[in-house]
Amino acid sequence: MCGGGHTALLEVKDLKKHYYSGLFQIKVNKAVDGVNFRIEKGKTLGLVGKSGCGKSTLGRTVLRLLEPTEGSIIFDGKDISILKGHSLKYLGTRMQIIFQNPESCLNPKMKVYDIIAEPLRLHRLCAKDKELERIKELIEIVSLNEELLFRYPKELSGGQLQRVAIARILSMKPELIVADEPTSMLDPLVQAQILSLLKGLQIKFKISFLFISHDIKVVEWMSDEIAFMEKGKIVNFKIVSR
Numbered sequence: 001m002c003g004g005g006h007t008a009l010l011e012v013k014d015l016k017k018h019y020y021s022g023l024f025q026i027k028v029n030k031a032v033d034g035v036n037f038r039i040e041k042g043k044t045l046g047l048v049g050k051s052g053c054g055k056s057t058l059g060r061t062v063l064r065l066l067e068p069t070e071g072s073i074i075f076d077g078k079d080i081s082i083l084k085g086h087s088l089k090y091l092g093t094r095m096q097i098i099f100q101n102p103e104s105c106l107n108p109k110m111k112v113y114d115i116i117a118e119p120l121r122l123h124r125l126c127a128k129d130k131e132l133e134r135i136k137e138l139i140e141i142v143s144l145n146e147e148l149l150f151r152y153p154k155e156l157s158g159g160q161l162q163r164v165a166i167a168r169i170l171s172m173k174p175e176l177i178v179a180d181e182p183t184s185m186l187d188p189l190v191q192a193q194i195l196s197l198l199k200g201l202q203i204k205f206k207i208s209f210l211f212i213s214h215d216i217k218v219v220e221w222m223s224d225e226i227a228f229m230e231k232g233k234i235v236n237f238k239i240v241s242r
């Protein structure tokens with residue numbers, strides 16, 4: 001996948017994200033320091049490396065949740081590293097992130113129904129009279145019972161919350177998902193169920209993944225190719241054979 005041939009959905013070239021701190025911002029932490037990779041449509045690139053090597057920073061910079069310091073991010077043939085304002089909002093539906101802790105992105109004051117409906121309303125993705133039908137479809141795709149729609153996040157288990165977070169982002173029909181340690185807070189059985197769900201969704205909707213984890217076994221199971229990261233750089237790539 002990093003070699004070329006097919007057109008990539010995402011191509012990252014010499015990407016850098018440096019954090020500046022201290023008096024006059026002279027201290028620099030080169031969290032991402034010249035990274036190159038590509039991900040084809042419907043494929044998964046796994047990203048592994050020790051804590052603090054820059055995985056999350058890389059994932060967030062690719063999605064433009066963080067401002068890149070240098071380099072380009074080509075998504076579907078377009079350099080998105082320079083986009084601003086409205087164009088970024090549109091991009092926000094095509095690229096999504098799943099976090100380690102779903103609670104951090106689910107509003108505790110909202111019922112599950114509204115959590116999933118919010119992006120539909122915000123981006124006007126569904127007519128009002130079709131909303132209920134679409135939400136029921138989404139909750140079924142993530143294998144949750146419809147009765148959970150009228151509960152609050154605190155009434156759900158960790159695995160159920162992650163499924164709600166997944167249903168919420170699926171409402172936007174993403175083409176690329178950055179999954180940042182999406183199952184590392186879950187017990188092994190639930191972890192396996194969520195990973196299977198993600199794989200199934202990938203096949204069904206041809207979604208590409210940047211799958212971040214410190215757990216090489218999980219990454220091997222999920223990925224077509226693995227990138228090994230150390231101190232802000234990708235030091236090796238490995239194709240996963242099946």
Ligand SMILES: Nc1ncnc2c1ncn2[C@@H]1O[C@H](COP(=O)(O)OP(=O)(O)OP(=O)(O)O)[C@@H](O)[C@H]1O
Nearest residue numbers: 019029031049050051052053054055056057058214
């Ligand atoms: N908002 C920030 N401001 C300044 N420095 C940051 C910020 N976020 C991360 N860093 C630093 O950037 C480096 C990379 O951190 P990052 O969280 O990207 O690594 P990681 O590989 O995802 O680690 P983990 O597996 O523990 O999440 C670390 O030195 C970290 O302290």
